[in-house]
Amino acid sequence: MKQMYHQVWDLDAIFPGGSESDKFQSFLITLEEDITQFQKDLDCTEVSKSEESLFNIVHVLVRAQEISKRVREAGAFVSCLTAQNTKDDQAKLLTGRVKKLSSSYSSVMTSIDDLLLGLTDDLWSQLLELEELKALTYNLEERRSLAKDKLSGEKEKLIQSLSVDGYHAWGDFYNTIVGRMTINVEEDGEEKSLSVGQAANKMGSKNRETRQYMSDKWEKAWGDEAELFANTLNHLGGFRLQTYEARGWDNVLKEPLDINRMQEETLKVMWETIEKNKPKFVQYLKRKAELLGLEKLDWTDVGAPLTSEVEEVSYDEAASMIVQQFGSFSPKMADFAQKAFNERWIEAESRSGKRPGGFCTSFPVSEESRIFMTYDGSASNVATLAHELGHAYHQHVMNDLPQMAQRYAMNVAETASTFAEMIVADATVKQASSNKAKVQLLDDKLNRSIAFFMNIHARFLFETRFYEERKKGLVSVHRLNEMMLGAQKEAYCDALGSYSPHFWASKLHFHITGVPFYNFPYTFGYLFSMGIYARAAEEGTAFEKQYIDLLRDTGRMQVEDLAKKHLDVDLTQPEFWQKAIDLVAEDVDTFIDLTEK
Known part of the structure; x- marks a missing residue:
């Protein structure tokens, strides 16, 4: 029977060419330039005690949200690239670039928080009454409240800057270790090298001897790298604790x-x-x-x-089942799931080189999502597929x-x-x-x-x-x-x-x-x-x-x-x-x- 749905996602619809995409390179260059200019403009912005300041802040918030979409778009794309191929070195370089860019954007938002904190209570009340910001009342009050709990803007920017090659670098290091890990097993008299994602699926085998065999291999593989992982965890935890202590x-x-x-x-x-x-x-x-x-x-x-x-359960059967059951509760949810299957928003193929686990990430500029998993036909996999589609639908209704x-x-x-x-x-x-x-x-x-x-x-x-x-x-x-x-x-x-x-x-x-x-x-x-x-x-x-x-x-x-x-x-x-x-x-x-x- 001919397969109805592709099990490999379409990332070219977002940025053609994968980690070598010229379009993505241009996207990043423009985004970097815009964030740099935005920060310069904010550095020159002063909050006066006049209503003119309110209109300046409205403009700043509109601009910040537009850039935020593009930062999220870039982050989603590199997360897909590194997940589909853990040995894609160019994707790893792009990830580092996007994390630095994200840190720069966080600094921009810290500057905006300073602007919000600089408003008098009277001007703050007037700002929240503006028609253009009515839909953001909760979010603005939340930002202002959280900013009061943190250090000064300059100190918070320093933390964000140091986190790129400190805090986030340890997270990248963890992914690097996992990306080079393989678990060697013997199957049908042959030696095979499995990715950690493939090995994880085999630990759910119907055969208990297989499960125990894979469990032993699994524990040994992670144990062999335990010193490196302990470094990762200790330094992540240490960075957090030092930051918390500084903030009180x-x-x-x-x-x-x-x-x-x-x-x-x-x-x-x-x-x-x-x-x-x-x-x-x-x-x-x-x-x-x-x-x-x-x-x-x-x-x-x-x-x-x-x-x-x-x-x-075959992938096609799972897709049909999910669409049908979603429809019994919500026709709109069913239509959305059908669109995701038809337009290849899902990476489900079982192959080596993929990272373990599953996730859903959203592209706010494109107003699309992508789902990542390794499908092997188990009931658990069907549940994971439905689970990640639920994430995607959540974003869809908020676009x-x-x-x-x-x-x-x-x-x-x-x-x-x-x-x-x-x-x-x-x-x-x-x-x-x-x-x-x-x-x-x-x-x-x-x-x-x-x-x-x-x-x-x-x-x-x-x-x-x-x-x-x-x-x-x-x-x-x-x-x-x-x-x-x-x-x-x-x-x-x-x-x-x-x-x-x-x-x-x-x-x-x-x-x-x-x-x-x-x-x-x-x-x-x-x-x-x-x-x-x-x-x-x-x-x-x-x-x-x-x-x-x-x-x-x-x-x-x-x-x-x-x-x-x-x-x-x-x-x-x-x-x-x-x-x-x-x-x-x-x-x-x-x-x-x-x-x-």
């Missing part, structure tokens, strides 16, 4: 909470409610172990299929908003993606042709719940403890392994027979410079999306407009206010979180009931 911040959660527009009380209540409910999910882990004939599941057994007879109002936080970004994933996962369970198939699909669905409640919790515990130890000095590989194992055992309630001591090295999220604590927002998004999903299940396609309205507000509200406005719930109280967890717990009960029969 004593709570390492301040920055991630600010980024996610979220109160610490909300985070605390969410984790407390999850911990109270973990015994229910330990039941699921124990039952799965019984079904696999094990006393306890090992680390690689958690996501393993229950039977070797699991059918693989007409001012650029500053489009910058939504990671926690609500994960809401849209997880919601999309739930639509597909729930439908496949309900439409299963047999109890055996239903059990396998439920298992895959519950495995994602375990990831959010336990795996992500382990990451959060590890990172919190890492920063406390890093304040005292460098943390050794041995100690990093100890902390990782301790966090995993606590998060999984010691329900597993083995863990992954080098997870701190193999998980990219610990080494990303853009977002500290790249963990708890996933769990927030998962449970928040469950609340939205419950509402959508009640109202069907009638909920489509309300859902789009919620997504469009994600870039201009605190999450607590967003939840109150669109769902009428209080996120600082356990009731919302408990109801969301109860929905997931129903899957555990169904799974145990079906496996008893």
Whole structure:
């Protein structure tokens, strides 16, 4: 049967020629010149106590948003280039250039923050009343408030400048190490060299011996490079801590909470409610172990299929299924997904040289998105595909908003993606042709719940403890392994027979410079999306407009206010979180009931 959809994305529609693109080179040169000139103009701008200053600031904000789009466009393109081919040296050079450019733009925004801080309270009130800025009231007040918490503009610019060859350079170094890593395995009597992305997929094999074999190879590969990864993590953490100390911040959660527009009380209540409910999910882990004939599941057994007879889903079948299920809730969402498949917005081919993992990145100038993953036909891959399409749709419904109002936080970004994933996962369970198939699909669905409640919790515990130890000095590989194992055992309630001591090295999220604590927002998004999903299940396609309205507000509200406005719930109280967890717990009960029969 002829393949309907391409599994290799089309980047030429954005900038033809890949890392050798002349169009992209011209784009960068013009952007660099514009940022340099903008900074010069800002350096000459003075805030007077007159209304004329307000019109100057309006012009500055319009100009800043236009340049912001182009900076994001460049960043998205180089991230795609380095992901599709980790050995593309030219793409790595472009990445360094774009990061320097991004730092220059951050300095521009720091200058703008100084302008906003220089306004009297009376002029500030007048500025927010201007018709041209009505849609940015929240974002401007947020910028001014956050700027007050930081150092002077000149000192913040120095930090941004030093971060290019310091902070961000360590993140680049991590990617360089991963890019040159290969994992050598023996298959069918032949030696093969796998990328880390291909090796990661094989750890989800139907065959337990294969999983264990790959797990041993995996741990050894990351262990062999552990000293380098420890350097990366220690210096990233050190840079952050020194910056926080200079600003007078004593709570390492301040920055991630600010980024996610979220109160610490909300985070605390969410984790407390999850911990109270973990015994229910330990039941699921124990039952799965019984079904696999094990006393306890090992680390690689958690996501393993229950039977070797699991059918693989072709890419075309996955695409059709996703479009159909999206349509049952939102015709607009289905049309968007169809467009993404038709126009080759998705890189899914399984080949060597690709980086591991999956992501969605958006091109605000082109008003398109691109999705990256390595598809191998598993139910988990189908879920990932739906998940990333949810991200892309989120951006799509915000494209007409001012650029500053489009910058939504990671926690609500994960809401849209997880919601999309739930639509597909729930439908496949309900439409299963047999109890055996239903059990396998439920298992895959519950495995994602375990990831959010336990795996992500382990990451959060590890990172919190890492920063406390890093304040005292460098943390050794041995100690990093100890902390990782301790966090995993606590998060999984010691329900597993083995863990992954080098997870701190193999998980990219610990080494990303853009977002500290790249963990708890996933769990927030998962449970928040469950609340939205419950509402959508009640109202069907009638909920489509309300859902789009919620997504469009994600870039201009605190999450607590967003939840109150669109769902009428209080996120600082356990009731919302408990109801969301109860929905997931129903899957555990169904799974145990079906496996008893």
